[in-house]
Amino acid sequence: xxxxxxxxxxxxxxxxxxxxxxxxxxxxxxxxxxxxxxxxxxxxxxxxxxxxxxxxxxxxxxxxxxxxxxxxxxxxxxxxxxxxxxxxxxxxxxxxxxxxxxxxxxxxxxxxxxxxxxxxxxxxxxxxxxxxxxxxxxxxxxxxxxxxxxxxxxxxxxxxxxxxxxxxxxxxxxxxxxxxxxxxxxxxxxxxxxxxxxxxxxxxxxxxxxxxxxxxxxxxxxxxxxxxxxxxxxxxxxxxxxxxxxxxxxxxxxxxxxxxxxxxxxxxxxxxxxxxxxxxxxxxxxxxxxxxxxxxxxxxxxxxxxxxxxxxxxxxxxxxxxxxxxxxxxxxxxxxxxxxxxxxxxxxxxxxxxxxxxxxxxxxxxxxxxxxxxxxxxxxxxxxxxxxxxxxxxxxxxxxxxxxxxxx
Amino acid sequence: xxxxxxxxxxxxxxxxxxxxxxxxxxxxxxxxxxxxxxxxxxxxxxxxxxxxxxxxxxxxxxxxxxxxxxxxxxxxxxxxxxxxxxxxxxxxxxxxxxxxxxxxxxxxxxxxxxxxxxxxxxxxxxxxxxxxxxxxxxxxxxxxxxxxxxxxxxxxxxxxxxxxxxxxxxxxxxxxxxxxxxxxxxxxxxxxxxxxxxxxxxxxxxxxxxxxxxxxxxxxxxxxxxxxxxxxxxxxxxxxxxxxxxxxxxxxxxxxxxxxxxxxxxxxxxxxxxxxxxxxxxxxxxxxxxxxxxxxxxxxxxxxxxxxxxxxxxxxxxxxxxxxxxxxxxxxxxxxxxxxxxxxxxxxxxxxxxxxxxxxxxxxxxxxxxxxxxxxxxxxxxxxxxxxxxxxxxxxxxxxxxxxxxxxxxxxxxxxxxxxxxxxxxxxxxxxxxxxxxxxxxxxxxxxxxx
Numbered sequence: 090x091x092x093x094x095x096x097x098x099x100x101x102x103x104x105x106x107x108x109x110x111x112x113x114x115x116x117x118x119x120x121x122x123x124x125x126x127x128x129x130x131x132x133x134x135x136x137x138x139x140x141x142x143x144x145x146x147x148x149x150x151x152x153x154x155x156x157x158x159x160x161x162x163x164x165x166x167x168x169x170x171x172x173x174x175x176x177x178x179x180x181x182x183x184x185x186x187x188x189x190x191x192x193x194x195x196x197x198x199x200x201x202x203x204x205x206x207x208x209x210x211x212x213x214x215x216x217x218x219x220x221x222x223x224x225x226x227x228x229x230x231x232x233x234x235x236x237x238x239x240x241x242x243x244x245x246x247x248x249x250x251x252x253x254x255x256x257x258x259x260x261x262x263x264x265x266x267x268x269x270x271x272x273x274x275x276x277x278x279x280x281x282x283x284x285x286x287x288x289x290x291x292x293x294x295x296x297x298x299x300x301x302x303x304x305x306x307x308x309x310x311x312x313x314x315x316x317x318x319x320x321x322x323x324x325x326x327x328x329x330x331x332x333x334x335x336x337x338x339x340x341x342x343x344x345x346x347x348x349x350x351x352x353x354x355x356x357x358x359x360x361x362x363x364x365x366x367x368x369x370x371x372x373x374x375x376x377x378x379x380x381x382x383x384x385x386x387x388x389x390x391x392x393x394x395x396x397x398x399x400x401x402x403x404x405x406x407x408x409x410x411x412x413x414x415x416x417x418x419x420x421x422x423x424x425x426x427x428x429x430x431x432x433x434x435x436x437x438x439x440x441x442x443x444x445x446x447x448x449x450x451x452x453x454x455x456x457x458x459x460x461x462x463x464x465x466x467x468x469x470x471x472x473x474x475x476x477x478x479x480x481x482x483x484x485x486x487x488x489x490x491x492x493x494x495x496x497x
Numbered sequence: 498x499x500x501x502x503x504x505x506x507x508x509x510x511x512x513x514x515x516x517x518x519x520x521x522x523x524x525x526x527x528x529x530x531x532x533x534x535x536x537x538x539x540x541x542x543x544x545x546x547x548x549x550x551x552x553x554x555x556x557x558x559x560x561x562x563x564x565x566x567x568x569x570x571x572x573x574x575x576x577x578x579x580x581x582x583x584x585x586x587x588x589x590x591x592x593x594x595x596x597x598x599x600x601x602x603x604x605x606x607x608x609x610x611x612x613x614x615x616x617x618x619x620x621x622x623x624x625x626x627x628x629x630x631x632x633x634x635x636x637x638x639x640x641x642x643x644x645x646x647x648x649x650x651x652x653x654x655x656x657x658x659x660x661x662x663x664x665x666x667x668x669x670x671x672x673x674x675x676x677x678x679x680x681x682x683x684x685x686x687x688x689x690x691x692x693x694x695x696x697x698x699x700x701x702x703x704x705x706x707x708x709x710x711x712x713x714x715x716x717x718x719x720x721x722x723x724x725x726x727x728x729x730x731x732x733x734x735x736x737x738x739x740x741x742x743x744x745x746x747x748x749x750x751x752x753x754x755x756x757x758x759x760x761x762x763x764x765x766x767x768x769x770x771x772x773x774x775x776x777x778x779x780x781x782x783x784x785x786x787x788x789x790x791x792x793x794x795x796x797x798x799x800x801x802x803x804x805x806x807x808x809x810x811x812x813x814x815x816x817x818x819x820x821x822x823x824x825x826x827x828x829x830x831x832x833x834x835x836x837x838x839x840x841x842x843x844x845x846x847x848x849x850x851x852x853x854x855x856x857x858x859x860x861x862x863x864x865x866x867x868x869x870x871x872x873x874x875x876x877x878x879x880x881x882x883x884x885x886x887x888x889x890x891x892x893x894x895x896x897x898x899x900x901x902x903x904x905x906x907x908x909x910x911x912x913x914x915x916x917x918x919x920x921x922x923x924x925x926x927x928x929x930x931x932x933x934x935x936x937x938x939x940x941x942x943x944x945x946x947x948x
Contacts, residue, residue, distance in 0.1 A: 137870020
């Protein structure tokens with residue numbers, strides 16, 4: 090094939106030049122390289138890092154599409170232009186072209202900025218450090234637009250992506266070496282660097298911020314409330330959404346995190362393909378349920394009065410925690426990142442359980458910022474090597490014991 | 498006495514081109530070559546200079562670290578060339594074989610009357626010692642250290658490898674002689690493992706403990722069996738011998754001749770009629786490969802050994818000292834459009850990420866040498882454990898080797914492994930890391946630093 094040969098010649102031309110990393114990154118997207126085995130086993134299984142990452146991206150696509158429709162839906166709903174969904178997941182109010190247009194207009198730029206900025210940083214580092222461009226950012230680049238609020242300004246996102254990739258990953262040595270999940274580092278940076286913008290209840294629905302500004306300037310308009318379920322609960326307000334809305338995802342929130350059912354399906358897909366760790370997903374769910382039950386128990390035992398500011402989140406039924414906020418998304422897509430999670434199977438159980446447990450803990454006790462899962466995962470990222478250390482010590486002790494039995 | 502060992506974790510790689518159980522006499526090779534690199538860690542000192550006539554069994558060189566350890570010529574003939582590489586390192590001894598083979602006479606022995614030391618001296622002098630390897634470090638056994646046990650794996654699980662039961666058939670007498678002799682070299686036991694479902698000539702051998710092993714590859718790897726039977730602790734040594742080498746040892750003891758004859762499997766998807774051949778150690782692979790015909794001659798990789806652990810010897814290469822198979826598979830030096838994301842039906846995958854080998858557990862595949870991706874940092878976790886039956890953390894051990902952390906290597910179980918145990922993790926590695934090389938270098942470092 091002509092294209093194949095031409096690209097091959099170009100590859101040879103760029104070999105050992107500064108351009109080679111950038112060129113190969115693009116070339117290998119089109120063609121799987123012609124590399125053959127040099128040492129050890131002469132044959133290799135078909136899976137490579139690109140395929141692994143691609144599988145995760147595939148599982149994110151439904152969340153992205155849903156997020157686009159939801160962006161428009163929340164916008165139009167808040168503006169009072171359309172009715173709330175009435176007949177389940179396939180409601181025509183939701184899957185309307187008008188909604189998609191808003192979504193495309195608002196979400197696609199987030200995706201493009203995330204990928205372009207992130208990949209440029211990656212390629213620059215690969216060129217400086219003379220290694221191939223690793224695929225880590227393929228998933229991060231897709232995760233980032235899904236976990237930020239819809240009205241995040243693009244320049245802010247770009248700054249955060251640069252920070253996340255450089256400080257979160259490259260300074261540690263690049264893909265495979267980082268301690269913190271890069272996508273969450275980016276989100277955490279956004280939330281702590283621009284708290285006045287990010288922590289309000291306005292950024293979650295497109296248009297809410299603008300409308301507020303217009304009202305402040307004296308326009309005679311109704312304000313748009315862009316509050317998330319968690320935000321409302323943290324302020325002691327009542328639920329305004331039904332459980333089915335929350336499960337299906339017709340609620341405000343970060344772009345891709347709202348639809349628990351699609352995230353559940355993606356999680357099952359990742360487990361089926363053996364790409365995602367079922368141990369982490371299952372144990373994190375158990376951890377969240379355990380913490381939820383404890384809080385429900387506290388409320389049930391009447392150790393806390395209704396006047397407490399923690400009351401409404403604490404009294405939220407334990408299993409509702411799984412479908413509100415970013416918990417499901419975080420557990421399925423972020424906690425399972427193999428680089429930053431525990432690396433031993435036993436460690437994964439502990440790591441996952443603690444993520445679920447701490448997520449709900451933070452959620453309830455941190456009313457200023459009720460999204461606990463991000464902080465819980467970042468915290469456990471830091472502790473994952475410690476968990477692994479103790480798991481591996483167990484193995485080492487077993488070996489030492491065997492030796493002692495022998496010599497005794 | 499027999500015991501059952503069942504291995505659950507692992508992966509049987511099913512490939513096209515298994516050798517048919519027919520043995521033919523190979524065309525006599527003109528030149529035989531012995532490559533000192535086959536004996537890992539040995540620095541050769543030449544005995545037979547260029548132009549010397551040697552008989553089969555007479556030494557070509559000895560080990561620099563132990564001059565009693567002799568390495569014999571597999572055939573009689575003239576040493577026509579000593580091939581040297583960079584820094585005058587000896588790459589190969591080439592021997593032009595005589596038409597009429599002459600054997601050095603080491604004398605038939607009465608094994609029962611021999612002591613352990615007698616046997617040791619005899620094996621060293623006759624050049625049979627290099628057949629005995631040791632754990633830790635996977636090198637030729639140090640004759641001055643007494644092993645706690647000796648292990649022989651008569652169960653083959655590696656893809657397309659020569660079936661032990663078949664190649665050992667009819668050699669019971671030699672096997673028994675060799676095992677009896679080996680049993681005098683250790684205070685412990687000789688452990689022989691055989692295929693539980695098979696009918697191994699080894700299963701009736703006396704002076705040993707027979708273990709019936711079942712399960713997927715790497716159940717046939719001797720490290721896995723050692724870990725189940727009598728794991729190696731720090732400071733302990735065990736010896737391992739390949740069953741086909743027992744035949745050579747046995748024949749030496751019974752007849753006094755060093756007979757390097759070996760039944761090898763010619764296998765692989767590039768071979769037209771894969772079958773077994775009778776040939777000798779160090780023979781030209783071309784004397785076997787082309788006898789059966791190969792598909793697409795310009796695009797083949799000839800491997801001495803099996804596809805997981807063998808060596809790329811090229812069509813003009815020679816059969817390795819420890820190998821009993823020659824595998825020929827197509828080279829994969831080609832690009833594949835969207836190879837990284839399209840659904841794949843014709844390659845093996847441990848996952849289900851648009852790869853469908855899980856749907857066809859009994860299908861035989863025709864794999865090439867393509868790596869199916871580029872070298873990357875370690876990213877994915879938890880997948881090596883699925884194919885790694887030892888009670889060791891493979892990823893952590895590999896990382897300890899990469900950073901030369903001797904303490905961690907020792908604690909994590911480096912004494913118990915050989916490079917071949919990491920062949921499967923290397924096969925499934927998403928990051929395409931060279932596991933066997935990493936482990937080999939780690940073992941070498943340990944041997945050098947700790948000894």
